[in-house]
Amino acid sequence: MSSLMVENPGLLTTVQDLGRPGFGPLGVSPSGAADSVALRLGNMLVGNEQGAAALEMTLVGGQYTFPEGAVIAFAGADFGTKLNGRPVEMWIAHAVLPGGTLELGLTNEGARCYLCVAGGIQVERFLGSASTHLLSGLGGFAGRALRKGDVLQIGAPMQKIRRRRISPTVLEMLRPRKSLRVTQGPQADWFLEETTRAFYEGAFRVSEDSDRLGLRLEGASVAPKSTREMISEGVSLGAVQVTPSGQPIILFVEQQTAGGYPKIANVIGADLHCIGQLRPRDEITFARVSLEEARALWIAQEQLLNSGEDLFA
Amino acid sequence: MEFRVASDQAVLVYLGEEIGLASHQRVCKLLRLLQEEPLAWVRNLQPAYCSLLVSFDPSQVDHREVESTLRRYEQRAGKMALPEPRTVEIPVCYGGEFGPDLDELAATHKLSALRVIELHSSRTYHAYFLGFAPGFAYLGDLPPEIATPRLATPRKKVAAGSVGIAGTQTAVYPFATPGGWRLIGRTPLEMFRKDREPMGMIAMGDEVRFRAITREEFVAWPLR
Numbered sequence: 001m002s003s004l005m006v007e008n009p010g011l012l013t014t015v016q017d018l019g020r021p022g023f024g025p026l027g028v029s030p031s032g033a034a035d036s037v038a039l040r041l042g043n044m045l046v047g048n049e050q051g052a053a054a055l056e057m058t059l060v061g062g063q064y065t066f067p068e069g070a071v072i073a074f075a076g077a078d079f080g081t082k083l084n085g086r087p088v089e090m091w092i093a094h095a096v097l098p099g100g101t102l103e104l105g106l107t108n109e110g111a112r113c114y115l116c117v118a119g120g121i122q123v124e125r126f127l128g129s130a131s132t133h134l135l136s137g138l139g140g141f142a143g144r145a146l147r148k149g150d151v152l153q154i155g156a157p158m159q160k161i162r163r164r165r166i167s168p169t170v171l172e173m174l175r176p177r178k179s180l181r182v183t184q185g186p187q188a189d190w191f192l193e194e195t196t197r198a199f200y201e202g203a204f205r206v207s208e209d210s211d212r213l214g215l216r217l218e219g220a221s222v223a224p225k226s227t228r229e230m231i232s233e234g235v236s237l238g239a240v241q242v243t244p245s246g247q248p249i250i251l252f253v254e255q256q257t258a259g260g261y262p263k264i265a266n267v268i269g270a271d272l273h274c275i276g277q278l279r280p281r282d283e284i285t286f287a288r289v290s291l292e293e294a295r296a297l298w299i300a301q302e303q304l305l306n307s308g309e310d311l312f313a
Numbered sequence: 314m315e316f317r318v319a320s321d322q323a324v325l326v327y328l329g330e331e332i333g334l335a336s337h338q339r340v341c342k343l344l345r346l347l348q349e350e351p352l353a354w355v356r357n358l359q360p361a362y363c364s365l366l367v368s369f370d371p372s373q374v375d376h377r378e379v380e381s382t383l384r385r386y387e388q389r390a391g392k393m394a395l396p397e398p399r400t401v402e403i404p405v406c407y408g409g410e411f412g413p414d415l416d417e418l419a420a421t422h423k424l425s426a427l428r429v430i431e432l433h434s435s436r437t438y439h440a441y442f443l444g445f446a447p448g449f450a451y452l453g454d455l456p457p458e459i460a461t462p463r464l465a466t467p468r469k470k471v472a473a474g475s476v477g478i479a480g481t482q483t484a485v486y487p488f489a490t491p492g493g494w495r496l497i498g499r500t501p502l503e504m505f506r507k508d509r510e511p512m513g514m515i516a517m518g519d520e521v522r523f524r525a526i527t528r529e530e531f532v533a534w535p536l537r
Binding site: 021022023024025026027028030126133135136137138183184185186229231232233234235236237238239256257258263266267268269291294295298299302 | 318356365375450
């Protein structure tokens with residue numbers, strides 16, 4: 001079996017796939033790639049199943065060597081990617097010869113870059129998924145972020161790889177947005193009309209205190225009209241909950257599964273991957289769409305991602 | 314039965330408006346029926362005190378169809394038999410470094426720390442649901458004399474096994490996580506292990522009791 005050696009793990013690099021939905025009754029959130037669209041496209045470039053496990057790097061890339069060689073692709077945010085010291089392109093497969101080294105720097109735009117390897121990263125699965133759940137230390141590689149010296153196993157490549165790039169038109173269509181489209185949250189009626197207006201008309205800054213559990217937003221206070229206690233209930237991915245002090249928090253992939261803060265809005269399925277590319281200090285806005293629009297956007301996006309040959313240039 | 318749209322891919326089903334056994338039983342029964350007769354478009358189910366969050370695949374169904382299907386399930390769910398609740402005993406070493414909030418909590422209620430321990434370990438609690446983190450069970454209801462709101466500022470890290478109080482609820486933290494519950498003690502038990510079946514020490518619907526143990530017993534507790 002071939003392997004990948006971590007020379008430098010960057011800021012926060014974890015093994016992620018498409019997560020483990022279905023274990024809510026155990027209190028386990030799905031986890032999974034923060035930008036699932038990038039992960040899926042990256043895997044397609046190296047001939048993997050869309051949901052194969054890859055490395056998710058956060059803001060700073062790191063350095064990785066392949067003692068036995070590999071076929072790899074970078075997807076997501078551009079961290080300045082180099083193979084054996086020479087710049088290489090994103091969104092296309094590259095052959096790494098035995099002993100070859102990949103090196104990534106700081107992000108130019110966006111928060112997460114995926115290193116997909118033909119054959120996928122092989123780790124012991126927890127509840128059917130290779131995703132790391134950092135909060136509980138479960139899944140992924142030893143339940144934690146990668147460290148210098150870690151050696152990860154790579155699976156056998158699925159098929160012979162045709163070297164091609166994702167079409168620029170497709171990338172443009174799937175480009176992460178900073179204006180997140182939302183539907184009304186289950187407690188939208190807990191907020192005054194002027195508060196709701198402030199929420200949709202204002203801009204919010206992503207706080208430094210943001211991670212895979214949730215993104216705290218800074219901006220106008222959008223406090224609910226009463227401070228009455230809410231009975232805790234299940235919370236959905238992308239929910240925008242508001243603390244009593246009026247701070248909105250977007251619940252993300254490693255979210256707690258239940259909570260007692262009112263939710264003013266919920267990011268639509270088609271824009272969830274955009275959350276994964278938000279960096280601290282990024283400015284974002286919210287745009288309300290109807291359920292029908294949200295559903296149509298989701299179906300169109302899934303059709304695009306599953307359109308096979310049409311994805312490639 | 315009431316529905317609220319949670320997102321374009323999820324709906325909240327409310328089966329009551331309060332924390333209580335009657336509405337909770339309805340949640341358990343609907344969840345059980347959905348687990349025994351799974352629907353192809355259901356992605357995830359998150360039960361809570363009196364609600365169930367149902368996440369679905371919007372490529373297959375829309376909200377209208379989800380709601381009408383769930384209504385039909387709920388009509389049949391009343392007849393579901395629920396398993397006999399298991400009784401789980403949790404040994405706890407109260408106070409000291411393990412329960413940094415015990416003394417202050419006791420003082421707030423004008424009780425002695427011993428009385429708080431006595432009250433906390435006097436009841437059989439109902440495990441309403443698991444949430445927050447894997448294996449974290451929301452247990453209720455606390456004797457009203459020791460019900461206490463959460464800390465104003467949550468701790469950045471709470472040790473695994475910590476026993477906390479929030480409002481009328483109590484719980485054990487299975488992992489070292491951030492947390493805002495007031496800590497009164499710690500259990501030597503491993504609350505969640507992926508190599509054990511079931512993984513969680515406590516399951517939804519269980520009856521849970523706490524038993525005070527000494528520091529010596531805590532230290533000598535056999536790990537399993």
